[in-house]
Amino acid sequence: MESLSNRKKVLEQKPMSFGERIYLPSILTGLAITFKHIFKKRETIFYPEQERPMSENWRGLHSLKRDEQGRERCTACGLCALACPAEAITMTAAERKKGEENLYREEKYAAVYEINMLRCIFCGLCEEACPKEAIYLDGPFLEADYVRKDFIFGKDKLVEAPLKS
């Protein structure tokens, strides 16, 4: 029967020739191939000392950014939490007091900002949603841990280190 795609291949089951049946030529070819591999370039990356270069659009751990004067950019608007498809982000907003102008850029700030790393799918939508350029996924890998509560990252782990002038 004519096949619809005309790409049908008929399985050929020819009996092996004598040269194929004694196997030795194929074994020798195989040995030659594996021997050549001994001199090829190694693919190993010595991980703790040497890290694999990540691609340009690599999305790693989140970090909450500070502005040029070292103030937190986040204004707790909640757009990132809204954009998050995994609902991993929660936050509590607070009002900036007098004398805290050097800590927070605007009147409202996030007193608590938590990301549940067990839920996060590293989609980067929080990064896109943020109007203040406060959150970026530019960190390293998420490290392993033993208890689930340690995967809820608070501000202590997320906010960038203060600027040293």
Place this chain on the structure above:
Amino acid sequence: MELAFVIEKFVLVTVIFLITLGIAAYSTLAERKIAGYIQGRIGPHRAGPGGLLQPLADGGKMFFKEEIIPSESNHFLFIAGPSLALLTASIGSAVIPWGKVLTIGGRAIELQVADINVGLLYIFGVVSLGVYGVMIGGWASNNKYSLMGAIRAASQNISYEIAMGLSIIALLMITGTLSLKGIAAQQEGFWADGWFTWNVFKQPLSFLIFIVCAFAECNRTPFDLPESENELVAGYHTEYSGFKLGAYLFSEYINMFVSSAVMSTLYFGGYNFPFMNDLGLSDNVIALLGIVFLFGKIFFFIFFFMWIRWTIPRFRYDQLMNLGWKVLIPLAIANIVITGIWMTVKDLI
């Protein structure tokens, strides 16, 4: 028996035993390194420079691990299995001539522990005993997977033992001696009377059968059916832990070393090397160089064992039996007949 003789043999036995253990230990490292190189990796490299202390680390781990003896197992046989495997593996090296005669202070020292004139039969006897270690271990664990691995090992060894013995007969027809020392001495140098002296050039088919059977006897890939981890968990040593498991693995590497030594002696001239008599060196130097060359050949064969391991996949069980009974044994018999005809014709001319 004079004292000097006893001391001499004692030293020789100790040295050979230590070398055997050392080579077996470092074979484990070499195996992992070669596996790495062939697969484009590095292999172990953290312990010591280039991973040289890795065997010590592995050994330490083996010693300090908890040894579990299954409660339903036969306790005596469970312990006897690995001991027997290790014992039979390490006594095979006694009849191998490691070099020519070394003369020190007017005393001729044979570099062979025991020059018995049935050396080859001794090797065969010891090698075929080796399967008892595997059999007993598999039986004593009271585990179905272990038992199946042990049965596979036994039936595989039986089928390859015969082909191996038959392949050796063709070799014995042309050498006319069973003494390994005699066989090594006959392969003096490299070229004599218009032909190579090494037996591999006189009996290539016999060598081919022998090496295939040696792979099967050592339970090495492609004949590592007794311990195929994906079908039988781990085969005959599933229930073993700690140093008993270490003994099994170690005996495999010792077997590999001894069979490499036997192959080098029988087919590749043993301690002989090309142009050894044309260099004009003293006998002692040639004897020492001979040891170096013998070990070079042994190391090549050990490398070859590993090289094959990472090249050829494991045989299916029926294919293995097919190869043993229907291919290698007829081939070996044909080789005997051809050798016989050739020798008769040569005598007539």
